[in-house]
Amino acid sequence: MEKMLTGYDAVAEAVKACNPDVIPAYPITPQTDIVEKISEMVADGELTSEYVRVDSEFNAASTALGASAAGARIFTATCSQGLKLMSEPLFSASGMRLPLVLGIANRSLSAPLSIWGDHTDTFAERDGGMIQFYAEDVQEAMDNIALAYRVAEDKEISLPALSCLDGFILTHVQEKVDAFTEKEIKEFLPERDPVHTLDPSDPTTMGAYARPEHWTETRYEVHKAVKRAKDKIGEAVEDFADIFDREYGLEHSGLVETYRSEDADVIIVALGSVCGTIRYVIDEYRDKGEKVGLVRPRVYRPFPKEELNKVLEDAEAIAVMEKDVSLGYQGGLAIDLKSSLYSNGTMIPVLNYIVGLAGRDVTKDNIRKVVEETKDVRGKDPRDVEEEERWEPLRDELLSGDKDD
């Protein structure tokens, strides 16, 4: 059914349709509206989940983890500092192979404090054995929740999954959405069938510690499961397209979406909502006859190495525009992408742009400048291109130089 929904409404609707058993909830801007909306559904009797008003994100994740270990389907949501607080139980949830689905309203990390959006929060969780989906629009934010459940709860995966949507830019913007219902989703999403449960009639020990002779193998099994999620996402996206007639990078296992990139000389790689603006600028260039395209990873972990290499191999220059930075080096997506391309022998110059941090607008002009600079390095050997990441735009007049305060 088509409705006008904000991102938070859409996520809440998706959660309602997926009908988790337990929803521990704690507020944080700009995620709060998701758990508020869900609490209304519970208060109105539209949703029969156990809604637990916990004391912190730390205990939202911990309560979710306990419920998941018991065999329950769970949902919780957070971002930014809240995700930091969840980080410890989340890293161990992957080790214990417990499926948890989280809605993440991406937001920057302190300090300085900022409530506005970027991807530094989820990129900081990169190494924890969690699947990470990034939505471009409200519809995808809704659909990714269903995909996240399907993949996270698959017995061969059994991992936490973060379903990310940009804070404010997507959470608080209304778009027309084709909303699925519980009845409709049942065909796509089976009931959870856990690998192990905490059942007193068949006792097990969960969360044993491992000594050096077993730890590496245990973690390697997690690593394999995260990688295996690539195929599972591909299958899930196909089934989803069959049932709902909406497709997400079907030809690239649901991991990567492309826009006018097939014959493009210059390709921009970016995650999430900024891709809407990038598409607009690409159309401008295409109208002028210039071959510019977009490649949008929908999933950051597992990293879609083969899929990205394939869609980028014929480009002459690439710009990675990303809302995160690994302070002291470069943007995380660019680091991974360069490793992926160059280890494959695909020697295309990659310019790395750090954009849109803490809600700073990424304008059409910013994107045009990126395209122009990237055009200049077309066909060059990457070793002949300035490798340093570019902060676009950076207000030079605000920088201190080397002065002492």
Next chain:
Amino acid sequence: MTEDKFKRDEDLFCPGHRACPGCGAALASKLVTEATGPQTILSMPTGCMEVTTTPYPESAWGVSWIHNIFENAASVAGGVETAYRAFDKRDKKGYMDHDDVNFVVMAGDGATFDIGIRSLSGMMERGHDVLYICYDNEAYMNTGIQRSSSTPIGAATTTSPAGEESLGEDIHKKDMPSIAAAHGLEYVATASVAYPEDFKNKVEKALEIEGPKYIQVFAPCPRGWRHDSRNSVEIARLAVQTGMYPIYEMEDGEITNVKEVKDRKPVEDYLKAQGRFKHLFEKDEGEEVIKDLQKIADVNAEELGIDK
């Protein structure tokens, strides 16, 4: 392992665990499983009892058991309990009834008094049907005997050692049972491994009550307290007999059922039995600390009516 002369089938806490000889917490673990029986899901944080009982692929436990991290055993248990409530409500197949399962936490004092207090407070405040048992050995034993907020004054630990300028721990032990009771708990109790029947009765009584419950059981640590392993139970008994560790119940916030002591012994009897208090008898200033400790016992005796 063909014959079962020692009835290992009956053990819900099994030998082969790697706790030190004479471990009070291991004794407490056995007593807990004897009281809860098999219909139990036990949540345990990081600590001595976790590492000594579950080196993969082994487990000493015959009950369902989960460990996650150091500071969240209470909220993990709350999550498990909530899941069972949801299963009941939704009539999910393959799960026992919520009311047929005992949801229990067993955690050390560091995980309870210090790092896990947020999780514990939240679990109690929300009214989860969970029995939280703290095995209190008055320091971080798993990491090597560092002080916790349960460590009594005068005790030497590896982070509150006695020295030229130090008489050991100089901050009073936190009153955790009162903090639990202040959450409006129907049932709070202290217990001791020296009085096993009393402890087991308290666990059984607590499990009859719907909602959060808190029991703190005194569990000597021979390694950390510097005493011979043979004296673990005797020292626990002396703690009660001197008034240093009174055992009582708090029902709806009111103290009930205090274990009375005939001819209460001086605290020196308890202190002298342990190396962690040795410096108090070797240094002149130690006398003042012993007086302080005697005063704590006297106040306990007066406020709780310990003296028979």
Next chain:
Amino acid sequence: MTKDPYEDLKISTGAVTDPKTTLVNKTGSWRSERPVIDHEKCVMCGKCETFCPDMAVKETDEGKVEVDLEYCKGCAICAEECPVNAIVMEKEEK
């Protein structure tokens, strides 16, 4: 009895462990002294069994208290707590 968890060990999903499997770890080797029970003196009060942190002292079907030397760590709580001094600790022969 529990099977040996190390036999054909494969890492299970989430490293979940079977119950009661520490039984393969024979802690009796830790012992420097062993409890020896004088059954003539023993009054079958059960205190040794109650206070054993290693479930190593138990009343067997033969109607007497015995020490499971496979697991007994020799802590001597049983000897200390025995009200009739029926248990003495004897040095292990090396």
